[in-house]
Amino acid sequence: MKDQNTSLPIYHGNETIRNISFMVNVAWGNEYLIDLLKLLKERNINVTFFLEGRWVEQYPEYALMIKDSNQEIGNHAYSHKDMRTLTVEEINMEITKTNEKIHEVLGVKPKYFTPPYGYFDSRVLEIAENLKMETILWSLDTVDWKIENPNEIIDKIVPNIKNGSIILMHPTESSLTALPSIIEKALDQNYKIKKISELLNNN
Template sequence: MEDNKNSFPLYHGSESIPKISFMVNVAWGNKYLIDLLELLKEKNISLTFFLEGRWVENFPELALMVRNAKHEIGNHAYSHQDMSTISTEEIQMEITKTNEIINRILGVSPKYFTPPYGSFDQRTIDHAAQHTMTTIMWSLDTIDWRIENPNEIVENIAPILKNGDIILMHPTNSSLKALPVLIEKAAEKNLQIVNISELLKTK
């Protein structure tokens, strides 16, 4: 029986406490991942990386780098399917197989799941909950897979950053270049950048 807290998706943390989180979805973007990890180390920031199971299988050394850098690991399904359109059995496979891979290769049991494309239905949430995972969505989206200009990302996100925001990003060149500025803008607003677990402690 899943916990009530896992029976619905979360889009943000507490709106009364000055904390925000960048969630990093990884199914590609190897070219920029190491530089992203270096930047976060330099800034002493820990985030939550949602890893695709197939990606962890194919690039275990990169996945281990993320874990060893003390970032939180989440489940991003196995093969980037639209979870709202596949069968219940396929949903179960996508989530369960990814948990097994992450546990085997990284020694971690994810507490959080995020669906590919942000697409899900109640079956998806329920199956994640059966694995004691909360489904995480986001309140702001960098759209960095499409927006190549980092200044545009900053202009879209920085003015509206507020308490509790979860900002979706990927390991892209545009996000890598926008992130230092967004970190500065968050600091100007006295917003602390934390991982998902730390963000949700305040809810």
Template structure:
């Protein structure tokens, strides 16, 4: 078992500082291209930047969309290469899922992600340690929109708005329901004086 600071750094992060009036959205992208441009337009209108966790295979297939996200000023994270359940993999395959995605992102976007989020939120100590060896923090979430299965955007709003608080990390995907719900959530955040920011800004507070 790790001790001291090394051990603390090897715990996944699921929220920011509860004393800071900031929240962050993490957008996991392995599909949903048809909603991406509209999502980016909403974020531009609200003048905010989010953290997009990109699947490596998706970046290879749709590098133009990945570049669009980067050029809009959003932060880029690693969402594994082929969206597997990481805890079913060997250590070698865990490393490949993370490093291959970093390689693809570096190739197309010229950046190295500082954050990793495991598909489905499934992880074990091997996953955390592998990410840490790549100088990456593992990110989970405080609130989940469940937008991949909830079609009614009012349900998404009702899942998120009453629970928003300082330091919240909200998981979403580029879906029709989140696209419709997002302006309502952002307006509520503004009324509550919660600043929407990237994961890196949230964690620096």
């Protein structure tokens, strides 16, 4: 949750409601995307995909698959740079160029932004807020870009799921393999899996 009067990132949803969300950051991993979307469809689950602008430009057909699967679309900056190292103009460009590309390809205007690597400073938050976007981070991280054993991901995530958890993942083999177990264990504990917008609006 976030104080509406200040520019702060959001790390989780309402901690009194049994909802959780997955955020899928996409700048690579095309080879696992179709199977990931198939898995989500089979389980009737919608999550939020944060897309890199450059990736949308290079792979519009994959971006369209995500949108057409009724998944929510967020902004993951244009070129996956550490936003803290950029000028104000460059930060603005990274976010706005991605919004423009997503709108051009998908007809969607993202409301949510997540910075590459989770790195940000006050300028990044202020620029996102000026663009009427909320900055989303996470409360649980699969670290699936370096953890290859899906059981390790399951053991890392499942015991730590709480009301409002936002779980970060990417299109990787390890997360794709771990996800069915994570979903089943969450559902068994009566959690509902929501898109970020639903998580934050307590739907």
